[in-house]
Amino acid sequence: MLLQKILTGSFLICTGFLLVSCYKDYQPELFNGEWLSDSLVTKDNDHWREFLHFENGHAARTTYWGKKYLLNKNLQLKGLEMYDRDKALFQIKVLDSNKIIVEGKDYYGSFFRNDFQLDDMKKEVSKAEETEKQRKKLLGEWKTVDFKTIPLSDSPENKIMAGYLQDEEIINIRLKEISSLNFNYNTFSIHNAAKTSVFEYSAKPNKITFNSGDAIYSFKYYFQKERLMIEYQKTMGFLHIITFKKPN
Template sequence: MLLQKIQTGALLILSALIIVGCSKTYDPSFFKGEWLSDSLVTKENDHWREFLYFDNGYAARTTVWGRQYLLNKNLKVKDLQLYERDKALFRIKVIDSNKITVEGKDYYGSFRRSNYQPDEMRTAVTIAEKTESQRKKLLGQWKAINFSIVSLQDPKDTFTIHLPEHRNIAVISTDEITAVNVGYNQLSFHTNNHIRSFEYNAEPDKINFISGDVIFSLKYYFQNERLIIEYRTFRNILNSVTFEKVR
């Protein structure tokens, strides 16, 4: 009889532990910071990676590889779910302290906590919104109408600015560029002889892309409805091309 009671008590304790373990909750502060996807399946299928930011019980999704950079903001974190207003969009499963999975309708993502935390959530959202606004202006076909090559170190230096290695924007000769076409993910420089295309990502004032094993970063801005793209070589030679929008 005593043995039976002990066994029954042990079974109840074990059952309670299992229930507690299965229903473990996490304080929203557990997720704070930046998480980067290492596996992603989305209905849109226009980007291969995402960032998740958590802060003060809220979350945001961003990417720099899709048609939209800001995917969600102000998602409420509650009971391992992400809510937009009162609608649960995603479920979170904690694998360990550095890995989570996020699931929703036509969506699955596996995320790892970033070792490097460059931005708080608010900053990341602001950058994504500004980039989207600027990229809308970038999209389209642009015709080159002017270019300049100057030395920022010595404006009177006419020797260095005529060296071929300093007369280019990335890998294209500055004086040969006739047009640039900008799509959501692809950037194409046109000359009279060829077209060079690159997959790119944008920032509010920069275009970044890879050619070979080199990462190039071009500054861009708008002036009087014209697009100016700039590239600085290693000797502080500034190459600049001004474009007018064709369509």
């Protein structure tokens, strides 16, 4: 039994050395996929988590929580270093097949492999670029100019029900009483006559997600000419649409 444990332990140690050796020999495909930070220190300190995307010797950095969502787009892997053109920005230390340390000037990140990656690197970069573009339009104050609740089917019963649902709320705020929204890079505020409520948010090209306590909320957004359109669904089969415009 003791001999078996010793042999098993020796095998695991040798396997670990071989794995790290593979990384030192630089096989870019070993990094392929998405890596998520679990510890992060940056100079700007405006976001608490990052994603690293690797694809056959290329890399990109994104986040959902900073002033910029696309942090680096066209990084090149050379050995265990990431280059932006001819400049080495980051060094990689491989801990095991699912854990790496990334270091650079005023930068430290501990990353683990994300086995539930939704999109490839190109799609993630495109999504980050589009989100930045949309968020620039979002920034600032928006005044409410219209509110309506519409049924998603034409039955007479649903048309009547839509009238009652105009009193629905989001985070204890009646939707029809929202007077304005104000977006900053990381937070947005909902205003009505009684109070102002502030929330941290993350964005996608057509969706805002935010927390209040343990609950997670989201609504869709898009732009129609110079107006911001918000769509929020609380009761299945009915849609609240709030229209906003920039104050003069």
